[in-house]
Amino acid sequence: MGSSMRKKKEKQKDFKKTKFKVGKDKVKPSNFTDTSFKSKAIVMAHQSLSTTAPDVVHQFKHSLSLAASSKSDKQRRESLAYLTSQLSSEPPVNPVGTHGILTKLLPLISDSSTPVRSQLLKLFRALPKSEVRHSTEQAVMFIRAGMTHLSADISNDTLGVMEWLLDVAEDDLVTCPGGWVKTLNSFCALMGWALSSPKSGWSSGSRAGLRAKDASTYARQITTLARFLEAGLRPETAIPDDALEKWDNLYCIPRDSNAFEYLNLYGSRRDEEGEMYPNREARQRVFERRFLEGVLKGADQAKKEGGATGRAAAILDKVLQEGMGDYESATAMETEDLLSLW
Numbered sequence: 001m002g003s004s005m006r007k008k009k010e011k012q013k014d015f016k017k018t019k020f021k022v023g024k025d026k027v028k029p030s031n032f033t034d035t036s037f038k039s040k041a042i043v044m045a046h047q048s049l050s051t052t053a054p055d056v057v058h059q060f061k062h063s064l065s066l067a068a069s070s071k072s073d074k075q076r077r078e079s080l081a082y083l084t085s086q087l088s089s090e091p092p093v094n095p096v097g098t099h100g101i102l103t104k105l106l107p108l109i110s111d112s113s114t115p116v117r118s119q120l121l122k123l124f125r126a127l128p129k130s131e132v133r134h135s136t137e138q139a140v141m142f143i144r145a146g147m148t149h150l151s152a153d154i155s156n157d158t159l160g161v162m163e164w165l166l167d168v169a170e171d172d173l174v175t176c177p178g179g180w181v182k183t184l185n186s187f188c189a190l191m192g193w194a195l196s197s198p199k200s201g202w203s204s205g206s207r208a209g210l211r212a213k214d215a216s217t218y219a220r221q222i223t224t225l226a227r228f229l230e231a232g233l234r235p236e237t238a239i240p241d242d243a244l245e246k247w248d249n250l251y252c253i254p255r256d257s258n259a260f261e262y263l264n265l266y267g268s269r270r271d272e273e274g275e276m277y278p279n280r281e282a283r284q285r286v287f288e289r290r291f292l293e294g295v296l297k298g299a300d301q302a303k304k305e306g307g308a309t310g311r312a313a314a315i316l317d318k319v320l321q322e323g324m325g326d327y328e329s330a331t332a333m334e335t336e337d338l339l340s341l342w
Helices: 002-013 054-067 073-088 097-110 113-124 129-147 150-174 181-191 212-232 280-290 291-306 307-324 330-342
Strands: none
Touching: 054 097, 073 113, 073 280, 097 113, 097 129, 097 150, 113 129, 113 150, 129 150, 129 181, 150 212, 150 291, 181 212, 181 280, 181 291, 212 280, 212 307, 280 291, 280 307, 291 307
């Protein structure tokens, strides 16, 4: 009985229709993980575990390196934010010194990422003012490069760095090598003010019809230039007579950074643009000869535009009157001497 039933089922298998699957397999999700394997243990090679985290000094230096060399915009910005938090803490953490930070991060003034440049300015403002002035010459070189950059966004953001440097080291800025003439050249190039021309002495195009954004940027440029000129043309503070009578002042150590830099004992020979102008009279002389006429024309043209630009030009005009009002050019002095002899 059982044998006959088995044979009958085996015969029925021959008449069953096999169902074949047609088409493609179902697409597996992107997060699919194959768990068909079986293993008693999972071994990870080169695994190192430590109970102690890196110290603050190591983290600071690592973040400084990432901020200066990382190719990721986000990583550079986050590294700058970490450095800013360490510099703003109490007490501040800075194992490499202000000069070391500026040497690494000043090239980021011309960074292509706007968030990186914004965070960089916040970091600069967290640095001690008394220590920044020792790196003024190095800082203004990168600022001039950023001001004359082909990108308008980079050029405009660099004005914020210039304003920061004027806040912390304006005296060192106008007296360092190239800090006066080269910076004035950069301002004039930034605003399109041509200082000389074979015929009329003026070759800048008209600024009529500018958009509001451009007008506000132009006003900011003029205001920053006025601050720079005010720092360089401000009357110098006279030393009180009672201070001169003290013998100990004759032998005190100079407090200025690079007090004898103007002698240029070991540096290469400088031209007029790279020269130092340590006193107001020297700055007035070169400004009157090379920049005064062009800046006056630029201020007059800006005042005609009105609005924020006109107000900024009025401030610049006032700075020029106060800074150059008491200056007599060498040509005028020679003419007066000749008339007195006549």
